[in-house]
Structure formats: C-alpha cells, structure tokens
Amino acid sequence: DIQYRIRCASFAFGRLNHHVFDNHNIRTRTKLLVYKAVVIPTLLYGCEAWVTYRNHLKSLECHHQCYLQKILDIKWVDRRTNASVLIDANTTSIEAMxxxxxxxxxxxxxxxxxxxxxxxxxxxxxSQGQRTRGGxxxxxxxxxxxxxxxxxxxxxxxxxxxxxxxxxxxxxxxxxxxxx
Incomplete structure (x- = not known):
C-alpha cells in the first residue's frame, strides 16, 4: 500500500512538474503550497491506519526530500542536510505528519x-489463534x-x-x- 501511495504521489508531482514546479514565473512559496495541497495528501492518503516500519518511513522521507529539493532548486552538490531543507520549506518530516x-x-x-x-x-x-514462527x-x-x-x-x-x-x-x- 505504501509503495502504491509513493507511485501515486510521483505521478501527481510529475503531472504538475512542467506547469508548476519548473515554472520560473511562480514563486517558491506558491509551489510549496501546491505541493502541500496536492502531493502530500496523495502520498499520505490512508496513513492513519498504516503500520509503518523503518524502511517504509525511510522510503517516504526520501521521496519527500527529493520533491522539496526539486521545488527549492537544491542540487545534490549543495550538500544540504535534510533538516535544513525542511526548515527552508517550512514543513515537517513525513514521520511527524x-x-x-x-x-x-x-x-x-x-x-x-x-x-x-x-x-x-x-x-x-x-480470542483464538497461534503466533507464527519467527519475528x-x-x-x-x-x-x-x-x-x-x-x-x-x-x-x-x-x-x-x-x-x-x-x-x-x-x-x-x-x-x-x-x-x-
């Protein structure tokens, strides 16, 4: 389910990429508002009932950071920490959300x-049942x-x-x- 949500969010981001996120005539603040209104709800749809493992959170956070870096026009050579990207975007981590x-x-x-x-x-x-072997x-x-x-x-x-x-x-x- 989480991988499906990531695919849906990637699709939503990709559809908006040319018209919104790559458009230099739109302010960064507006791009972040569009991201928070469209991509984040798509990514986190149904998260209230998720049982999240560390690898799920890591994958979600990785995509979240990639989207934010694209919007803020941060390149990998800038060597920015994830926390500084979140501060610049005025948002929180996926885990916190x-x-x-x-x-x-x-x-x-x-x-x-x-x-x-x-x-x-x-x-x-x-009321009944047995535990499976292993963890x-x-x-x-x-x-x-x-x-x-x-x-x-x-x-x-x-x-x-x-x-x-x-x-x-x-x-x-x-x-x-x-x-x-």
Missing part, C-alpha cells in the same frame, strides 16, 4: 460510541504505543487525555519533533 494523522484518528476513535466499528477494531483482541509482525497498537511515547504522552492515561478534544489536538502537535 504520519504520527500527527494517526494520533488525530485515534483520538477520534476514542470519542466514538462503542457500537462503531473503528472503535471496536481499535480495542479488539483475538512477529508489528500491529497497529504497537505503532500507536510507540508514537504516543515519541510525543511524550503518558502511555497509561492517554485515553483520558484523548477524551478532552481541545487538549488532545494540541498535545501531539506541540510535542512532535522534526526528524529528518
């Missing part, structure tokens, strides 16, 4: 009535727990915090760090 989307969706699920399917899936447990695949709950820890949110009382919508909206955004 994904964490933000996942925490917003989880907060939304916590506020749902118990009869709604997303909330039932979030809190469900398998276990990550679950969404594992990703969610790691993201909550990255944001400095108390892992025990996060649901209570999520029930206060105003506080929950501010908490993930204020404590996310830009990592490239």
């Amino acid at each position: 994904i964490i933000q989307h996942q925490l917003q969706w989880t907060g939304h699920c916590v506020l749902m009535p118990d009869v709604h399917l997303p909330k039932q899936l979030l809190y469900s447990q398998l 276990q695949r990550k679950r969404f709950k594992d990703t969610l727990k790691a993201n909550i820890k990255k944001c400095g949110i108390d892992i025990i009382n996060w649901e209570k915090l999520a029930r206060d919508r105003a506080t929950w909206r501010l908490t993930p955004l204020s404590s996310l760090h830009v990592r490239a």
